[in-house]
Amino acid sequence: MTDARSLVDLLARTAPGLEVDTGEGRRAQYAYDASNYRVPPLAVAFPRSVEDVAALVRACRDLSIPLTARGAGTSMAGNAIGPGVVLDFSRHLNKVIAVDPDTRTAVVEPGVVLDDLQRAAAPHGLFFGPDPSSHSRCTLGGMIGNDACGNHSVRYGRTVEHVEELEIVTATGVRAVAGVGGLRAVESENAAEIATLDAELTRLVDDNLAALRTELGRIPRQVSGYQLHHLLPEHGRHTARALVGTEGTCAVVTRATVRLHPKPAATTLLALGYRDVVDAALDVPAILRHRPTAVEGMDEAIVATLRHRRGPGAVTGLPEGAAWLYVELDGTDQTNADARAADVLTELRAGERMVAGRVIDDPAERRSLWRVREDGAGLAARLVDGGTSWPGWEDAAVDPHQLADYLRDFRTLLAKHDFTGVLYGHFGAGCVHVRIDFAPATPEGAAAMRAFLEEAAALVVSHGGTLSGEHGDGRARSELLATMYSPRMRAAFASYKRLYDPDGVLNPGVIVDPAGVDAGLALYAINSRAPEGGFTFPDDPGGLAEAASRCIGVGRCRSDSGGAMCPSYRATHDERDSTRGRARLLQEMLRDGPGTVITGGSRSTEVRDALDLCLSCKACAADCPVGVDMATYKSEFLHRHYRRRLRPLSHYSLGWLPWWAVLARWFARPANALLGGPLGRLVARLGGVTTERALPSFAPRRALRAHLPPPPETPAAVLLVDSFTRAFRPDVAGAAARVLADAGVPVTAREGLCCGLTWVSTGQLGIARRVMTRTVERLDAEGELPIVVPEPSCAAALRHDAPALLGTDTARRVAARIRTFSGALTELADPDWKPVAVPDRVTLQTHCHEYAVFGETTQSTLLRRLGVGQVDEANGCCGLAGNFGFEAEHYDTSMAVGALSLAPKLAALDTTATVLADGFSCRTQAAHLTGPDGPQVRHLAQLLDPNPSGGTR
Structure with a gap:
């Protein structure tokens, strides 16, 4: 493979202005996604235009450098990493171009985050149907690449069903449009090439009609392989939908037209408790007859982990049981939705399996329960007993009517291999997520994992199922496709890939000519040696290395809303400034053995620079599903990095x-x-x-x-x-x-x-x-x-x-x-105590450390209990964060973070408003933002003081 210098030189001539980063730090960040795999790239590119993408594709083809397209990098199957150039769309090509309420469609760039599309569609009463649990950071390009689904797939299905048209760049660097009826070129000079490709696709379909009609599209969640049946004449030769789920192996998507749906008039949520997940699965067919919008399941391990990490009040509203189903139903109005829920409860109570069930009316309880389900992948990674679990077989699906039988046999298979699995997923669609206590960091553990995966593939196929139900095949399952598909179908897949990508440049090793499921595993021996005086890491016996390895890449730190993590990423939208990006650099720094990208150890300037904009707010310790505590890791790193060296002036x-x-x-x-x-x-x-x-x-x-x-x-x-x-x-x-x-x-x-x-x-x-x-x-x-x-x-x-x-x-x-x-x-306090007086409305800035260590709602809950009618919270960090915002080099970032939430809240207030900020940093930042003519910023004690003059009551 050509070296990075040749690529950079070529792109400087053909795509001036395209950012291409070949530094050690960037390569380490993008060597991982949310899977078990590690593949350091040669470079990472951040295109700003379709022309940048086309120029990059042509350069990679000319230099025989692999190219992997990436959105948020949350793939659990290893399909967002590659050995050549990683193409990150999330930095710049991330816009909602248009929303058309008349046609109920939206035009988006591939890097747009799903929640941003939902916000753009909401004023029109519309939304995008598929909603993965990673909706706060996953991108539409990634959803199209994996054919993602989500919690409401019972009603809205997979991404493929919502794609109308795709603008693509082919592996030869030619721009085209894929849609119903075939392909067409964007530039007239490329019309002949695209027409030839279109004709060859038709020939491929004609040569494989029987296989396409019998092996593909058998169950709702059949994501594995290529969805070539969309090219059949009875499906309108839909070339765009045939490209959905190809995981970036055939073309690079640069724009998409997607279908939107009207929001339901009303919804209600049922929480149903069961003795185990098999009993829960047995009730799914009966529930489906009521046409729910969601049927989600999980076992007790996830709930126990969240309560252990965040306190017993972290999960509220669950009925008695050791496994649960969430059932959401919609209606023409709330009365209708509630009546439908009552019908479901009546029917299930007449049976013998449901232990308890209740309607969740409280919006706070609903949010709490959905958060548990959405954080499932992270919560299942680090369990109450300290054990770890891994993806690899987290995505299989069967017909929902076969789910109970499959789960029963699957648990038997786990026991046979002496593994434990944490189960959750989209039970109404027959899709089961499971994280298993593999040991992929040793050769013996990797061999045991491989043996299990081979038997698991045979098991799900014997139940008429699919290896992947929404995450794609990637590096985790592509080798196992031989268990699921006939040689003829796999040959058709290979032909399809070659027609689009004759030189094999796009995301090689995935689906066609696959890498082994045990190739490229992120194996490393923990290096826990630390200079005297560092943290003890009581929950991580392996020290900083084991603590940093908590990060499994789910990327919740890349969200722009919800929680307080990660303020610097929200200000810069640079992976380097995310909790995940920093953790990946620390993992790379602490790797033992050959092949590590970070070679300077604790003296690494790349790691130091990545940690530089960490505000040490500790929000990740509360918001990260696996409990990454970057403030502690930064402190430990600085302790090692500056040992017996001069420090920055601000440290003194x-x-x-x-x-x-x-x-x-x-x-x-x-x-x-x-x-x-x-x-x-x-x-x-x-x-x-x-x-x-x-x-x-x-x-x-x-x-x-x-x-x-x-x-x-x-x-x-x-x-x-x-x-x-x-x-x-x-x-x-x-x-x-x-x-x-x-x-x-x-x-x-x-x-x-x-x-x-x-x-x-x-x-x-x-x-x-x-x-x-x-x-x-x-x-x-x-x-x-x-x-x-x-x-x-x-x-x-x-x-x-x-x-x-x-x-x-x-x-x-x-x-x-x-x-x-x-x-x-x-x-x-005395339960009957009431302060002298409290205001009707308070604007509250909760200190991040209080949020992380003592509970995110402690102060707001207290204020409401004391009689404050409205608590208007500034969500997230104030931006000052102790010494951070006082350091000269961090002032601009500090103000950018402050502008995310606190500054807009303060700007809307008059001078008589009540502003609370118990933290000295928060109070200082708020006063700096408002200036001397702004509202007074007070500590809660000052607000409640019975005698502000200093006397006693």
Whole structure:
């Protein structure tokens, strides 16, 4: 294969302006998708136009370089990775070109995210039917490539049924349009070539009529292979639909016209509990007679994992059972939909299999339940017992009437091979997702996996099923197509591929001339050696390598909505700035053995640069289905990277802020005057701090004592006045003490102890360890009272980081006592307590660390319980994120993140509005965004203070 330099030189002449990245970091990010496979590419390209695509295809053909098209890279079958050029459409070719409500169609570019299409169609009362669980990040191009389906496939089927026309670039670099009746060229000079291709397709169909009519299209979810039956005359010779599901092996899609559907007038959701998944499957045929819009199933392992990771309240609304079905029904209005649901429940209750069932009326419960189902792939990857599971046989499908028999035999097969599988999927369509505890990281484990896959293929075929029901064949199943299709049909597939791609450039090794199912597995030996002083990684015995390997590529961090992860990706839309992109670089850095792309180890500048825009917000620790905690990984990496080396200036200024703050207390007035004047800008620049922000003012030494009320005789909790509150907001400490006392939780204040957060976030773990050790030992020796910390980030450091860094029983005991202010009111306050007054409406910015460590709805739930009528939340990170937004090189990114949610919320308010931001960073960013004439930004304690003048009630 030609080297990357030749490709770059050729494209510089033929496609000037096309971004082609051959760096180690980029190649490492794109060596993986969401499958078991790792194939480092030669380069990654980011086209901005169809002309860029055509030029790239021609260059790859001329230089015999493979080309793999990619959307969000969420493929579980390994069909979004390749050894040549990976063509990423998601960066630039990601627009909804048009929505036509009259014809109910939309024209889209291949990189458009499904949720973006849904948002564009919604004002017209329309939507796109197929809805994979990855709808928040999967692209239409990827859905077309895999023939994706989704949770509502019982009603709306597969992507292929919704494709009207495709604009493509052939493997020779020629632009064409595929649709009903055949192909046509876009440019007249290519008409003869496309006409010849079209005629050869007709000849291929004529030569294989019997096989196409008998082997293809047998069951609703038959995705495996090529869907050549769409070329039959009775199907209108639909060349576009024949290309759907070809996984980028035949042509490159550059635009698509897709069909839309009217939104249902009303829907309702049933949750049905069963003893096991076989019992659930046995009821599917009866449910299907009621024409539901969705019938989804899952077993108890997924629910247990989510509750273990996010608390018992993470899943609400499920009835009794060890396996569940979600059944959604629509109706002409809500009364009609509810009546249909009642009919289903009546029928199933008359049987013997359903344990319990209920209608889910509460919208919050519905969202909670759908989130469990949509996060299934990630939740099933890391289970409660610490075990791991893998894809590879996650996508088989049978006729739904055969599902129970198939599941019964499949569980027998698992037991025969001594494997355990976590089952979930689209039961109404007969499609079962299962993640299995394979051991693909060893040769013996890979051999055992291969033996199982061969028997599993034979089993599903014996039930009349298909190897793939929506993810495609990719590298995981293409070799097994010989079990499912006759030699004649496989020869027809090969002929079809050669007609479109005679040189075999497009996504080689997939479907035709397949690579082995055990070739290219992401095998690596865990390298857990770490310099002394790093994190203990209590949930990952293999250290950073095992922790980083939690990322399995599902890509939820690439979403633009829902949750708070990942703010830097939402600002840049660059894979490098996603949680997944960073995790993949860390995995590559920590690989043992030959072939690794990242060669510098912990000194790697590529990994350092990828982690640079990580805000250490910790949102991924809560939002990532497999629990990736990039803030911790970044800290560990910085600890290793800068060991015995000079650090960035901001690590000494902002990283040591608690120490500087102790000094400044004694000279607060002159220090504030200095920092607020012209010399302050020079000091900021020398410390690596941006001059675009006003530096916060230090409180005088005696300010805290002046704000705190007298200590109670019998305290019920300890108020730990953290470094930030003591240095910048001592009034918050006083307000917190008064509110807690008013709520029946009198507190004794404790100051002079630091959580060590700033040293943790800058990777100065040796100092952080000493600071945290002193703090937890003092707190542990002083009793067992709950510890309330006004600053959420400091509370999170003591709850989460201290035990992980110190690994001691002392740290764990103290961590269990830590509460945020809102958490303390929720858990400790007198149940009958009510504050003096609360506003009708509050705009809330929840600190990311509180969101991640203490629960995403703790504060909003408390506010509503206290009587606030409307809580308008700014979703996601404020953008300041501790030291990040104060660092000169990160100011622009900080503001871009702030502009995603917080800034628009604030811009809509007047000066009398109530804005809450408990985090010092959040408050600082909000004040910076609104300016001196904006609304006042307060801590919750200040809002609830019974006597703001500082006295007692």
